[in-house]
Amino acid sequence: MRIAMVSEHASPLAALGGVDAGGQNVHVAALATALAEEGHVVEVYTRRDRVDLPERVTMHDGVDVIHVPAGPPEPLPKDELPPFMPAFGRWLARRWSEEGAPDVVHSHFWMSGLAVLEATRTVRVPVVHTYHALGSVKRRYQGAADTSPPTRIRDERTIGRSVDLVVATCSDEFGELRRLGVPVSRLRVVPCGVDVEHFTPGPPHDAAAGAAGAADPGGTAGPAGPRRLPHRLLTIGRLVPRKGVATIVEALPAVPTAELVVAGGPPRHEIDTDPEVRRLTALAEDLGVADRVTFLGSVPHDDMPALIREADVVVATPWYEPFGIVPLEAAACGRPVVGAAVGGLLDSVADGVTGVLVPPQNPTALADALVPLLQDRERRSRFGTAARRRAVDLFSWTTVAAGTLAAYEAAAYPAMYPALKEASA
Template sequence: MKIALISEHASPLAATGSVDSGGQNIYVANVARQLARKGHHVDVFTRCDKSLLPLVSRLNGVRVINVPAGPKRQLPKEQLLPYMEDFARFVVQFFRHEPSRYDVVHANFFMSGLVGLRVKESLGIPLVTTFHALGRVRRLHQGADDGFPDERFDIEDRLVRESDSVIAECQQDESDLVSLYQADNGRIDVVPCGFDHEEFHPVDKYAARAELGWPLDRFIALQLGRMVPRKGIDTVVRAIGLCNCALGEEAHLYVVGGNSDEANEIATPEIGRLRVIARECGVTDRVNFLGRRARANLRLYYNAADVFVTTPWYEPFGITPLEAMACSTPVIGANVGGIRYSVAHGESGLLVPPKDPLAVAHGLVTLKRDPQRAQSMGAAGLARAKEMFTWESVADTLSEVYARVAGIDVAADAARHAYNNVHDAWLATGGASV
């Protein structure tokens, strides 16, 4: 198939960990790569946010089209909606000048969905939409801090009605689509996120610590991801304070993420807020902010930690728990959204209420005092991740969805492709046996 992925603010070329660069970037990059590995032609359309980017880049067998829409610099995603008409106009013209027709458009996020709707209207190409976050859920949790206009709700309503398939990333996502958007269950496909086993796998904890220069004898909790308030990192900082000051167990927190390679309060204001909380809790010397790290090195951080902690207020899915599980590291996660689905409570980790530092602290103490249980949870998490959450299986399921909405008989198409390969080989030999 010829597949167009639209991801207006989350480019597969971007470094992850900054404010608007996280799970969606990883999702788009890995889905595109796996689809290309399976023989599909994949193009990713994303907004050009740097002046020196070429119109077309190439990454892992995928074309990345850097769409000129708005200023060629990074902007908060909350400011991008006014540029979507220009984005859509460019994409429609690009499609029209392609030598072969696209079979399906997969839009990621509601603004990409708006572009996808314009393509569907103009060219009749079927549309699949993954929201990655729903506006009404975001507004429920963030209130006045939500920077998106109410117009988002109308766009999402229309996408739910007019998309040929809406991808829910977990059961909670599906439930929210039905209850808040009156979505038709028959047009929802539940497809989770995944991890790359080549990228994330177990290594010896002490070897990882030695490479990172971490102390070998500390009990270390890791928090890794975007540095924004809704990720609930303050809950983990307060939990470290409770461990050390109320529960009598020494514990350290290492925080990876931010908008710069060094932990910089100017580049990442959230770090400044969290440092104040650490000081108030009396654990300034036990909370370490490391800044952004290259994705190729994240495996070391997951493996070096005794436990991975992630406590967002809400989470459409959450890729970082999968990456930790893939490194055989137990997870303490907020009992919300996709984390509730990916982490098996009591088996691969512990689920706790969001915004509950005491529950997190008790979880940390439990795992510190029972390292054998922590080790068995890590092993169970690795097995669960391999069985349920690989990018290969995600791409396989998405391929089936694409084929269905595009009206393509995959089995017949595969047989036709195999026949053509044999026939071409026969012709190449001048008709001899092959």
């Protein structure tokens, strides 16, 4: 197939770690690459945000990234981009009218959906859409702190009712989309994926280094430095309140054998200037655990597997999470996850099999889950083995690409899918 992906603010070429760069960039890049490796041709359309960007960049054999002129050629917060989506869509329509339309277009995020709806007003192309995050969920949890444009929820509802097929990334999102009025017959669930060849269990850590760390906390060194206590907890993500790092800090007094390593945010040499780090440091000082919390700042992608393998448990306790890539990366590395029972973690963490799920924003429940797990190395090892197996079976990019391709075929050839054809009538 000739596949067009539209990812208006999240270029697959973008470096990770910026305010508006993260999981969607990884998802689009990895999915496009996996589809190309299966013989498909993929063009990814993203907004030009620098004057010196060439129109076309080859990212991988079979994958080109095309920079679309829509709005000023400079970085802008994504919440400021909606006014430029009509121009983005008209540019796509002209390009596809001149060079031929793709077999299917896959829009990523709600603003990409608006651009694609504009484009397909004049050039008919089957449309598959992935939201990556929903404004209704964001508004529910952030309230007045939500900076999304006021039309976002209305526009998301329009997109879901207009495209040929919506790919939800988890069962929780599927339910939310049903409540928004998206017909069930137009919904598919295809999860996000993880690179199971980059994120691997590697050399054993729990049995050997973990025991060494208990006897000699200074003897275990790696990306996060030597251990100071018998057990190491790791959390990874953007340093924003909704990621719930405060919940982990608040649990630490009840988990006396563990230190906490926090990866994410600005580079390490700038970490002390970050407002969330300052807030979390003050909290840790008030609770008497500041000496057990280390902020690493941003960590290079190549170092991430080793960082994860150093941990006994990876902890992910967001207030809400559209999907969450870190639990998959931990699973692929053979590490158990203790996570909040929200959003995508309800699918990515098999409670009692690959990790433990706890209520969000509940440090007592978190500590109650962590203490017995840290005390039971055999259970951690069993969880880690099951997590790796599940990551390979369900969340490899090969598996995710196959599920996505099936969605494309359902949208492109509705005669083969009666329920979808009836919903589109």
